[in-house]
Amino acid sequence: MTAGLGFLVLALAAFAWMGVLHKLGDRLGGHPARITAALFVTSFAVAVVRAVLGPGLTGSANEVSAAGLAVPFGLLAAAAVWTFQAGVRHGRIATSWLLLNLSVALPTGLSIALYGEPVGLNKGIALGLIAASVVLMWWDRRGESGAGLTTDQIRQATPDKEA
Amino acid sequence: MWFRLMALAFVFNGLGDFGLRVLSERGLGGNTPHYLIGWYAAGLVGAVAAAARAGGRPTRGDVAIGCGLGLCSLVGQTALGLALAGGIDGSTAYPVTKTGSVFLVAAVGMVAFRERVGPAGLAGIALGLAAVVLLSLE
Numbered sequence A: 001m002t003a004g005l006g007f008l009v010l011a012l013a014a015f016a017w018m019g020v021l022h023k024l025g026d027r028l029g030g031h032p033a034r035i036t037a038a039l040f041v042t043s044f045a046v047a048v049v050r051a052v053l054g055p056g057l058t059g060s061a062n063e064v065s066a067a068g069l070a071v072p073f074g075l076l077a078a079a080a081v082w083t084f085q086a087g088v089r090h091g092r093i094a095t096s097w098l099l100l101n102l103s104v105a106l107p108t109g110l111s112i113a114l115y116g117e118p119v120g121l122n123k124g125i126a127l128g129l130i131a132a133s134v135v136l137m138w139w140d141r142r143g144e145s146g147a148g149l150t151t152d153q154i155r156q157a158t159p160d161k162e163a
Numbered sequence B: 001m002w003f004r005l006m007a008l009a010f011v012f013n014g015l016g017d018f019g020l021r022v023l024s025e026r027g028l029g030g031n032t033p034h035y036l037i038g039w040y041a042a043g044l045v046g047a048v049a050a051a052a053r054a055g056g057r058p059t060r061g062d063v064a065i066g067c068g069l070g071l072c073s074l075v076g077q078t079a080l081g082l083a084l085a086g087g088i089d090g091s092t093a094y095p096v097t098k099t100g101s102v103f104l105v106a107a108v109g110m111v112a113f114r115e116r117v118g119p120a121g122l123a124g125i126a127l128g129l130a131a132v133v134l135l136s137l138e
Helices: A002-027 A032-053 A061-088 A093-102 A105-115 A121-143 A151-157 B002-025 B029-054 B060-085 B090-111 B119-136
Strands: none
Touching: A002 A061, A002 A093, A002 B060, A002 B090, A032 A061, A032 B029, A032 B060, A061 A093, A061 B002, A061 B029, A093 A121, A093 B002, A093 B090, A093 B119, A105 A121, A105 B002, A105 B119, A121 B002, A121 B119, B002 B029, B060 B090, B090 B119
């Protein structure tokens, strides 16, 4: 159990670092498309190594079907990282990171709509809460109720330091 | 601009994740490693094409942040799997990692990046965290 807790803390730290790295990339003047490309180069290399060391690559019909099925979804994932990295510049990482995590509502909703998965009480309430949460975050940005420092605002205040 | 880009990221990310459900529905769940190769390869091609179209050369910062994101994703997924294998219940592991990361990132944003979130935003975060916990418990 102790080892399990240690791995849980490690997982938590790694996922949190992803949000921080996105914001850090923006503050360092990183380019969204190039950051996305570097991310997918790394992940692709690791995915190939894991497949070779794990089940192996035989080129069977199932393997080809699975890889082919993934193509549109992989493109969408890259577009997600790209737009997220570009959007972080204009807003706060706290609400941006939450919004990205809330996107789990989409596959949940599609699973219900397309595959007839049952909608439990928890799931129904959660989907309602997500809708309300998104509206509130939109309202927060629209009303500028949180006068924080976005990267846009920092750059406008210090144009000589613009990356 | 922020909401428009985040709305796109929300939709793209959600749809990008849905592929695994389609894979499972087609009885190819055992081929997840091969699916991931196709998934990352397609993303790689798309991202490299976008980067090439944008022009310019990648900086060391671009590479460091991108590689860091990829490695963090790998470490996070692997550690989560090991935590589950090490006796932590899924009903604990998923909410802790999901809500914990949102909390930590919000804290870092406010402290390190001096971001302030207004009352409506804070209420949105609270509702969002509750939703993540409920979905993780499904």
